[in-house]
Amino acid sequence: MLVVMEEGASEAQIQKAIDRLVGLGFDVHRSTGVVHTVLGGVGGKDFEPELFAVMDGVKEAHRIVSPYKLASRSFRPGGTTVRIKDVEIGPGAVVVMAGPCSVESRDQIERSAEAVARGGARVIRGGAFKPRSSPYSFQGMGEEGLQLLRGAADRNGLLVVSEVMDQTQIPLLAAYSDILQVGARNMQNYNLLRELGKQRSPVLLKRGIAATIEELLLSAEYILSGGNYDVILCERGIRTFETYTRNTMDISAIPVVKKLSHLPMVADPSHGTGRRDMVPAMARAAVAAGADGLLMEVHPDPDRALSDGAQSLDPQQYAELMLQLRLIAKAVGRTL
Numbered sequence: 001m002l003v004v005m006e007e008g009a010s011e012a013q014i015q016k017a018i019d020r021l022v023g024l025g026f027d028v029h030r031s032t033g034v035v036h037t038v039l040g041g042v043g044g045k046d047f048e049p050e051l052f053a054v055m056d057g058v059k060e061a062h063r064i065v066s067p068y069k070l071a072s073r074s075f076r077p078g079g080t081t082v083r084i085k086d087v088e089i090g091p092g093a094v095v096v097m098a099g100p101c102s103v104e105s106r107d108q109i110e111r112s113a114e115a116v117a118r119g120g121a122r123v124i125r126g127g128a129f130k131p132r133s134s135p136y137s138f139q140g141m142g143e144e145g146l147q148l149l150r151g152a153a154d155r156n157g158l159l160v161v162s163e164v165m166d167q168t169q170i171p172l173l174a175a176y177s178d179i180l181q182v183g184a185r186n187m188q189n190y191n192l193l194r195e196l197g198k199q200r201s202p203v204l205l206k207r208g209i210a211a212t213i214e215e216l217l218l219s220a221e222y223i224l225s226g227g228n229y230d231v232i233l234c235e236r237g238i239r240t241f242e243t244y245t246r247n248t249m250d251i252s253a254i255p256v257v258k259k260l261s262h263l264p265m266v267a268d269p270s271h272g273t274g275r276r277d278m279v280p281a282m283a284r285a286a287v288a289a290g291a292d293g294l295l296m297e298v299h300p301d302p303d304r305a306l307s308d309g310a311q312s313l314d315p316q317q318y319a320e321l322m323l324q325l326r327l328i329a330k331a332v333g334r335t336l
């Protein structure tokens, strides 16, 4: 905790800030500069820096330690590898998770699974419960979709990732899916996060549409603090003033998260751009920037998809992209 006093702050104001720090359990180290007095607080309880910033005579106040502990890089400096069957998601190989936005039919998911497995993906994605902006849009096939997804995955040697929308769905999702996806709209559904902390299923936590990186890491902290350490983070684009793309793909979030946290970080260029013609460039950029994996939408017939067709690659585009991604992975010292 660092409290910087205003130029000319009175001794009474300085003393008041010191007393408050001591009251919160801090050891206070006072340093008197030419212009400002700076109070360094060591130890002590968590607090809101703003409570100090509004005190008379205080110029600014900062927390020095990060508000998240278990998610921070210092907790596991070597990084975390999430192991699921024979797939490792972490600092080693780049893991591709690909498949349609939604499971739509047996034929669609079987063709998707064959295509993504052939190209080198290790995990198939597909929503059975869809968080759609409109209540009139296709909402997903539910349990039947999960059964079709599991069958197609098993026939093609793939793991499954699928979205869980609320805590009542956890047992169902855990029965069919190897990784439970928490979507952008649910990144701050704290009841869901807490419940996932009590589970043993790995969680793919997507960044909220307007969430800062710190908020993403605090959401991960909810899951970790419950005892579930298998958390994978995902950058999927954020809402900005730019309207050309569906979202603004924050590639810089990848190196930032890798610096701040030990958790694996993957990128979703499909929701990040909303456009199939932009997906390859952002997928390549994400791997070059150090992503541990990609989550991509691939559909056997994107123009007829029931959701997110415009941002879904067809099998041919996906196969070509995978060849390029292999070269980029190699250039940055990874395999794919």
Ligand code: PEP
Pocket: 101, 127, 131, 182, 183, 184, 185, 206, 236, 271
């Ligand atoms: C999805 O992956 O299909 C999805 C709904 O993503 P997001 O939560 O990032 O919008």
Ligand code: MN
Pocket: 101, 102, 271, 297, 307, 308
């Ligand atoms: Mn989608």
